Amino acid sequence: VLSPALVTFFAASIHLSLSRPIFVVDVRCVVCVCVGDMTCMLWDVATGAKVSEFADHNGDVMSISVAPDKSSYFISGACDATAKLWDVRAGRCMQTFTGHNSDLNAVHYLPTGNAFGTGSDDASCRLFDIRAGQELMQYTHDSILCGITSVDFSKSGRYMFAGYEENFCNVWDTLKGECMGTLAGHQNRVSCLGVSHDGMALATGSWDVTLKVWA
Numbered sequence: 001v002l003s004p005a006l007v008t009f010f011a012a013s014i015h016l017s018l019s020r021p022i023f024v025v026d027v028r029c030v031v032c033v034c035v036g037d038m039t040c041m042l043w044d045v046a047t048g049a050k051v052s053e054f055a056d057h058n059g060d061v062m063s064i065s066v067a068p069d070k071s072s073y074f075i076s077g078a079c080d081a082t083a084k085l086w087d088v089r090a091g092r093c094m095q096t097f098t099g100h101n102s103d104l105n106a107v108h109y110l111p112t113g114n115a116f117g118t119g120s121d122d123a124s125c126r127l128f129d130i131r132a133g134q135e136l137m138q139y140t141h142d143s144i145l146c147g148i149t150s151v152d153f154s155k156s157g158r159y160m161f162a163g164y165e166e167n168f169c170n171v172w173d174t175l176k177g178e179c180m181g182t183l184a185g186h187q188n189r190v191s192c193l194g195v196s197h198d199g200m201a202l203a204t205g206s207w208d209v210t211l212k213v214w215a
Contacts, residue, residue: 031074031088039064040076042088054086057091063106068113075116077104085130097128099135106151106163110174117160117174119148125162127174133199139172141179150192155199163190169204183214 029051031042040061042052059079059145072088077078083103085095097118106119110127116138119124124140125148139160150163159180160172169183169190188207201215 024077031064031066035092038078040064040074040086052088052091054091054093055206056084056096057082059103062104063108065107065116068111069110071113071214074106074113075109077107077118079103081120081122081171083107083128093134095130096137097133099126099128100124102147105147105149108151108153110153110157111155112157117153119149119151119162121147123147125160125172126152137174137177138171139177139179142172149190152195152202154195161193161195161202163193163204167206167208169193185212186210 029042029044031040032196038055038057038060041050044051057076057078057080059154061076061078063077065075072087074111075083075084077083077085079147081100081102083097083104084093086092087094100118100120100122102121104120107116109116114131115127115129118128121145122143123146124138126135126139127137128134129136139162146165148164149161151162160174162170162172164170165209167184167186167188167190170179171181171183172178173180183204186204186208190204190206192205201213204212204214
């Protein structure tokens with residue numbers, strides 16, 4: 001799927017603590033995950049004031065993903081092993097998705113916005129359909145014993161990229177549930193990853209203090 005060619009950049013610094021993702025909802029507000037108090041918050045950038053608080057998880061919130069169409073919806077994943085769909089305008093949880101057996105570290109919308117992927121400490125990634133309100137597929141293998149730190153999708157949504165605590169990234173076929181390849185090269189856990197807007201490259205960040213761009 002991906003050529004072995006890559007470029008390595010040495011990061012100026014690296015965060016060794018839990019991430020606190022921030023995503024722009026519109027030109028005035030952002031949604032910010034507050035790790036440690038089990039909530040998500042909506043902030044007004046212009047005034048610095050808290051607009052809304054979203055509380056329904058029973059564990060620390062680890063990740064959020066805003067709907068691709070920049071609508072009022074976002075997904076959160078937490079240490080209570082659940083993912084939740086929130087409506088910013090309504091200010092409440094609309095759906096709860098279960099299935100994982102341990103902390104849910106990563107969530108990311110499919111480009112279509114109709115589904116989302118998750119990564120957990122239970123060594124599995126999963127795909128959930130929002131309209132059906134259920135799990136569509138699991139991505140795991142008996143040989144995988146470590147947790148997933150981050151997930152993202154190819155531009156078409158056909159492939160899911162998952163970063164693992166044991167220094168590698170897997171490429172999963174979202175339809176077949178099969179691993180299509182492994183990207184190896186980091187010397188420590190892969191802590192984050194992301195696909196470029198044009199879908200032509202994948203960047204991975206690691207505790208080895210490097211970023212790698214795969215194309």
